[in-house]
Amino acid sequence: xxxxxxxxxxxxxxxxxxxxxxxxxxxxxxxxxxxxxxxxxxxxxxxxxxxxxxxxxxxxxxxxxxxxxxxxxxxxxxxxxxxxxxxxxxxxxxxxxxxxxxxxxxxxxxxxxxxxxxxxxxxxxxxxxxxxxxxxxxxxxxxxxxxxxxxxxxxxxxxxxxxxxxxxxxxxxxxxxxxxxxxxxxxxxxxxxxxxxxxxxxxxxxxxxxxxxxxxxxxxxxxxxxxxxxxxxxxxxxxxxxxxxxxxxxxxxxxxxxxxxxxxxxxxxxxxxxxxxxxxxxxxxxxxxxxxxxxxxxxxxxxxxxxxxxxxxxxxxxxxxxxxxxxxxxxxxxxxxxxxxxxxxxxxxxxxxxxxxxxxxxxxxxxxxxxxxxxxxxxxxxxxxxxxxxxxxxxxxxxxxxxxxxxxxxxxxxxxxxxxxxxxxxxxxxxxxxxxxxxxxxxxxxxxxxxxxxxxxxxxxxxxxxxxxxxxxxxxxxxxxxxxxxxxxxxxxxxxxxxxxxxxxxxxxxxxxxxxxxxxxxxxxxxxxxxxxxxxxxxxxxxxxxxxxxxxxxxx
Amino acid sequence: xxxxxxxxxxxxxxxxxxxxxxxxxxxxxxxxxxxxxxxxxxxxxxxxxxxxxxxxxxxxxxxxxxxxxxxxxxxxxxxxxxxxxxxxxxxxxxxxxxxxxxxxxxxxxxxxxxxxxxxxxxxxxxxxxxxxxxxxxxxxxxxxxxxxxxxxxxxxxxxxxxxxxxxxxxxxxxxxxxxxxxxxxxxxxxxxxxxxxxxxxxxxxxxxxxxxxxxxxxxxxxxxxxxxxxxxxxxxxxxxxxxxxxxxxxxxxxxxxxxxxxxxxxxxxxxxxxxxxxxxxxxxxxxxxxxxxxxxxxxxxxxxxxxxxxxxxxxx
Numbered sequence: 001x002x003x004x005x006x007x008x009x010x011x012x013x014x015x016x017x018x019x020x021x022x023x024x025x026x027x028x029x030x031x032x033x034x035x036x037x038x039x040x041x042x043x044x045x046x047x048x049x050x051x052x053x054x055x056x057x058x059x060x061x062x063x064x065x066x067x068x069x070x071x072x073x074x075x076x077x078x079x080x081x082x083x084x085x086x087x088x089x090x091x092x093x094x095x096x097x098x099x100x101x102x103x104x105x106x107x108x109x110x111x112x113x114x115x116x117x118x119x120x121x122x123x124x125x126x127x128x129x130x131x132x133x134x135x136x137x138x139x140x141x142x143x144x145x146x147x148x149x150x151x152x153x154x155x156x157x158x159x160x161x162x163x164x165x166x167x168x169x170x171x172x173x174x175x176x177x178x179x180x181x182x183x184x185x186x187x188x189x190x191x192x193x194x195x196x197x198x199x200x201x202x203x204x205x206x207x208x209x210x211x212x213x214x215x216x217x218x219x220x221x222x223x224x225x226x227x228x229x230x231x232x233x234x235x236x237x238x239x240x241x242x243x244x245x246x247x248x249x250x251x252x253x254x255x256x257x258x259x260x261x262x263x264x265x266x267x268x269x270x271x272x273x274x275x276x277x278x279x280x281x282x283x284x285x286x287x288x289x290x291x292x293x294x295x296x297x298x299x300x301x302x303x304x305x306x307x308x309x310x311x312x313x314x315x316x317x318x319x320x321x322x323x324x325x326x327x328x329x330x331x332x333x334x335x336x337x338x339x340x341x342x343x344x345x346x347x348x349x350x351x352x353x354x355x356x357x358x359x360x361x362x363x364x365x366x367x368x369x370x371x372x373x374x375x376x377x378x379x380x381x382x383x384x385x386x387x388x389x390x391x392x393x394x395x396x397x398x399x400x401x402x403x404x405x406x407x408x409x410x411x412x413x414x415x416x417x418x419x420x421x422x423x424x425x426x427x428x429x430x431x432x433x434x435x436x437x438x439x440x441x442x443x444x445x446x447x448x449x450x451x452x453x454x455x456x457x458x459x460x461x462x463x464x465x466x467x468x469x470x471x472x473x474x475x476x477x478x479x480x481x482x483x484x485x486x487x488x489x490x491x492x493x494x495x496x497x498x499x500x501x502x503x504x505x506x507x508x509x510x511x512x513x514x515x516x517x518x519x520x521x522x523x524x525x526x527x528x529x530x531x532x533x534x535x536x537x538x539x540x541x542x543x544x545x546x547x548x549x550x551x552x553x554x555x556x
Numbered sequence: 557x558x559x560x561x562x563x564x565x566x567x568x569x570x571x572x573x574x575x576x577x578x579x580x581x582x583x584x585x586x587x588x589x590x591x592x593x594x595x596x597x598x599x600x601x602x603x604x605x606x607x608x609x610x611x612x613x614x615x616x617x618x619x620x621x622x623x624x625x626x627x628x629x630x631x632x633x634x635x636x637x638x639x640x641x642x643x644x645x646x647x648x649x650x651x652x653x654x655x656x657x658x659x660x661x662x663x664x665x666x667x668x669x670x671x672x673x674x675x676x677x678x679x680x681x682x683x684x685x686x687x688x689x690x691x692x693x694x695x696x697x698x699x700x701x702x703x704x705x706x707x708x709x710x711x712x713x714x715x716x717x718x719x720x721x722x723x724x725x726x727x728x729x730x731x732x733x734x735x736x737x738x739x740x741x742x743x744x745x746x747x748x749x750x751x752x753x754x755x756x757x758x759x760x761x762x763x764x765x766x767x768x769x770x771x772x773x774x775x776x777x778x779x780x781x782x783x784x785x786x787x788x789x790x791x792x793x794x795x796x797x798x799x800x801x802x803x804x805x806x807x808x809x810x811x812x813x814x815x816x817x818x819x820x821x822x823x824x825x826x827x828x829x830x831x832x833x834x835x836x837x838x839x840x841x842x843x844x845x846x847x848x849x850x851x852x853x854x855x856x857x858x859x860x861x862x863x864x865x866x867x868x869x870x871x872x
Contacts, residue, residue, distance in 0.1 A: 064808070064851060065850060065851055065852065066851060066852055066853065067851055067852070067853040067854075067855075068849055068851045068853065068854045068855055068857075069805050069806060069808070069844075069859075070805055070855055070857040070859055071853060071854075071855045071857070073804075073805060073807075074857075136857075136858070137857050137858050138855055138857040141804075141805070142802070142804075143802050145802075147763055147801075147802070149761065149762040149763070149779065150762045150763070150802065150803060150804050153762070153804065153860050155858040155859055155860050155861075156858050242778070242779040242780030242781075243779070243780065248763060248778060248779065249778055282626075282630075282640060283632070283638070283639040283640045284639070284640035284641065284642070284643065285642055285643065285644045286644070287643065287644065287645055287646075288644075288645045288646075288650050289644065289645070290645075291645075291650055291654075313765065313774045313775050313776050313800075314776045314778070315775075315776055315778045315781065315783055317678070318672070318678055321672070322669055322672065325665060325668060325669070326661075326665045329661045329664060329665050330661060332657055332660075332661060333654065333657045333658055333661060336653070336654075336656075336657035337650075337653060337654055337657070339619065340650075340653045343619060343622050343623060343626075344646075344649070346623065346626045346627075346630075347622065347626050347630070348626075348630060348640060348641060348643070349626070349630055349640035350630065350631075350632035350636060350638065350639065350640045351626060351627060351630050351631050351632060352631075352632050353627065353631070361623060361627065364623070365619075365620055365623065368615070368616055368619050368620070369616060372612035372615060372616055373612070375608065375612065375664065376605070376608045376609075376612065379604065379608065379664060379665075379668040380668055380669075380672045381600065381601045381604055381668055381671045381672050381675060381772075382601060382604060382605050382608065382668075384601070384675075384677070384772065384773060384774050385601055385605075385769070385772040385773070385774065387774055387800070388765060388767075388774070388800045388801065388802075389800075449589055452589045452590050453589075453590070453591055453769065454591055454767070454769025454770075454796075454798070456767070456798055456799075456800055456808075457802075458802045458807060458808075459807065459808035460807075460808045461808045461809070462808065463796070507637070535644075536642075537639045537640065537642065538639035538640060538641060538642030539642050
C-alpha cells in the first residue's frame with residue numbers, strides 16, 4: 001500500500017535543489033518550479049509597481065505634465081497586463097505548484113515536464129512585453145482590455161508594433177495557463193493519497209481545483225479573441241472592424257467571457273489561503289468545511305454566466321443587462337457563506353496575531369469592503385453611473401491588492417519556513433503589514449469618491465476639482481511602493497541566515513507540516529494514508545495512519 | 557440563563573443598534589458623495605445607491621465588529637498553547653446564513669430592476685427589436701414633481717410625448733451635436749430642462765462613451781451603429797460631458813460642456829446659433845498634436861492624428 005507509485009508522468013529522477021543555482025535551471029521538481037514562479041512573478045510585481053507609481057506621479061496634478069500622453073497610455077496598459085499576467089496569475093500558480101502535491105500526499109504533479117514547460121513560458125511573456133518598449137511607437141496603448149478599434153489603429157504602420165507583441169504575449173500566457181490547468185486538475189483528481197477523499201482535501205486544494213476548472217473553459221475564449229484580433233491587425237481580416245462589417249462588441253464578449261471569471265481564478269486560491277490560515281492561528285477546526293468546499297465549485301460554475309456585467313453600457317439590450325445583474329449578484333451567496341465561515345472560525349478561538357494572521361485578517365476586511373462595492377457595481381442603474389470611473393478602479397484594487405496581494409503575502413509568510421527551512425523576522429513582518437495596510441487604504445479608498453464624482457479611469461489629465469483625492473491616492477501609492485522594502489529585506493536576509501525552522505513551527509495540521517522543512521525531494525518517503533479531515537484542532541486524533549512518528553500532537 | 561449570557565445578549569443588542577443607526581446615517585451621507593442631480597434619472601439612481609450604501613455599511617460594520625471583537629477578546633495569552641473549542645459547524649446557523657444573502661440579493665436585484673425600468677434610457681428601437689412589452693414608465697414622471705414642469709404633458713402608453721431630438725457625433729477627439737430640426741451644429745450640448753430628450757449617438761471611428769456625471773447616465777457609442785438614448789434633464793446649469801470609453805491618445809481631452817436651460821432660453825439659443833456662420837471649433841487634441849508639449853518626459857511615439865476640428869455654428 002505504501003509503495004504505490006502515483007507519479008503518472010515522471011519516470012525521470014529529480015535533482016534536489018542543492019544550491020541557489022538550481023532555481024535558474026530547468027527542473028521538474030514541483031517545489032523548485034513553485035519557487036521559480038514565485039520569485040519571477042515577484043520581480044514583475046516590482047516592475048508593475050514602478051509603472052503604477054509613474055501613473056500616480058502623473059495624476060498628482062490635474063495637468064498632463066510628467067510624461068506625455070502616449071507614454072501614460074502605455075504605462076496603464078502595461079501596469080494592468082504585468083500585474084495580471086505576470087504577477088497575480090503566476091504567483092498563485094507558483095504557490096499552488098508548491099503546495100498542492102504535498103497537501104494531497106503526492107510526490108509531484110501529474111506531468112512534471114509539462115509543468116516546467118508552462119513555467120518557462122512566463123519569462124518569455126515577460127521578455128516579449130518588456131521588449132515592446134523598444135519597438136517604434138512604443139508598447140501597446142489600448143489598455144489591458146485591448147478593445148478594438150483603438151487596439152487595431154496602428155499609427156506607425158509597422159507590422160511589429162507594441163500591440164502585436166502584446167497579443168502574442170497574452171496568447172502565450174494563455175497557453176501556459178491551459179497547460180497548468182490540465183496539470184492541476186489531473187493531479188488533484190488522480191494523485192490524492194490513499195484515504196484522501198474529496199471531502200478530506202484541504203480547502204486550499206478545493207479552491208485551486210475550482211479555479212483551474214475555470215481556466216479550462218474560459219481561456220480558450222480569450223485566446224480565440226486574441227488570435228482574431230491579431231489577424232485583424234496583421235493580415236487585415238475584419239472580425240472586429242465595423243467599417244468592413246465586423247463587430248467590435250463581439251471582442252468584448254470573447255474578452256470578458258474569460259476575463260471576469262479570471263477574477264475568480266485569482267481570488268479562489270486566496271480564499272483557500274484564508275481557509276488554511278485562520279484555523280491555525282485561531283486554533284479551531286474550520287467552521288462549515290463542506291459548505292465552503294462546495295461553495296468554491298459553485299463560484300466556478302456561476303462565474304461562467306456573469307461576463308456581461310462589464311458591458312451594461314456597451315450597447316447591450318435591456319434584458320441582457322438585467323439577466324446578468326441577477327447572475328452577478330448571486331456570486332455573493334457562496335462568497336457570503338465563505339465570509340461567514342471564516343468569521344465563525346475565528347470566533348471564540350485562541351487567536352495569535354502573527355504576521356500571516358495579520359495579513360489574512362487585513363485582507364479579509366478589505367475583501368468584505370470590495371464585495372460590497374462589487375454588489376453596487378452589479379446593480380445596473382448604479383453601474384451606468386460609475387462604470388469606467390475610478391469607483392471601479394478602487395473596487396478592483398481592493399480585490400487585487402487589498403485581497404489578492406495581501407493574501408499572497410499572508411501565504412508567503414505562512415509557508416516561508418516550510419519552503420526555505422528558515423524562520424522570518426516577525427517584527428519586520430509586522431512593519432510590512434502596517435505599511436501595506438495603511439498604504440492600500442490610502443491609495444485605493446480615495447478612488448471611490450473620485451469615481452462617484454465622475455472621474456474616469458485611463459485619463460492622463462483631469463478637472464481641478466478632483467485634485468484633493470488624487471493627491472491622497474498618489475501618496476498612498478508611494479507608501480505602498482515603500483512597503484515592499486521591509487518585505488524584500490526580511491525575506492532575503494531570513495532566507496540566507498534566518499533561524500532554522502522546525503517541521504511544524506505553527507503547530508498546524510496538514511500533510512505539508514508532517515515533513516521536514518524544507519521538504520525532501522519527493523516529499524514523502526512513504527505515501528501517507530489519510531484517516532482524518534484536515535482541520536482537527538481541539539481533537540487529538542492523528543491525520544495519517546502510517547506517519548506516526550511525525551503525526552501531529554495536539555496540545556492537551 | 558446565567559449572567560454572562562444575559563450580558564452577552566445585551567451587548568449584542570447594543571452593538572446591533574449602534575451599527576444600524578450608523579449605517580442609516582452613512583446611507584444618508586451617500587447623497588453628498590455624488591454630483592448635483594441634474595436629470596430626472598439621477599434621483600432614482602441616487603436613492604438606489606443610498607439604499608445599497610446603507611445595507612453595505614451594515615454588513616461591513618457588522619463583520620468588522622465581530623472580527624475586531626474576536627481579535628481583542630479572544631487572544632491566546634503567551635503561555636497558552638491549548639486549542640480552541642472543537643466546533644466544526646452548525647447546520648441551523650449555516651442555513652440561516654445562506655438564506656440571508658439569497659434574500660438580500662433578491663431584494664437588491666428587484667429594486668435595481670424597478671429603477672432601471674423607470675429610467676427607460678434605451679430608446680424605443682431596442683424594445684421594438686425584442687418585441688418586449690416592458691412598459692417604460694420613463695423617469696420623466698419624476699420630473700413633473702418640480703413646479704416648472706407642471707404644464708408639460710405627461711407621457712401615456714399610447715401617445716409618446718414629443719421628444720427633443722439631437723444627433724451626437726463622437727470622433728477622435730471631439731464631440732459634435734446636431735439639431736436636425738433647425739439644422740444647426742454645436743460643440744456645446746444645449747438641452748431644454750424638463751423635456752425628455754432623445755439622442756441618436758454615433759461614432760466616426762472607435763468606441764466612445766457618452767457620460768454626464770451630473771445626469772448619472774452613460775452609454776457606449778459603437779461605430780457603425782446609431783444608438784438611441786433618452787433621458788430628462790431637470791436642473792438648469794452647466795455640466796460636463798466626458799468620453800467614458802477609452803478612445804486613444806487624447807482620450808482625456810475629449811470633453812464638452814452641457815448647458816441645461818429653460819425651454820424658452822433653449823429656443824432663443826437655437827435661433828441665435830442659426831444666425832451664425834459655421835467655423836472651426838477649438839479643439840484641444842488638435843492643438844496638442846500640433847504643438848510642442850510641456851511634459852518632462854517625452855517619447856515622441858507616433859499617435860493617431862486627431863480628426864480635423866469640427867465646423868460648427870456654435871462653439872462652446
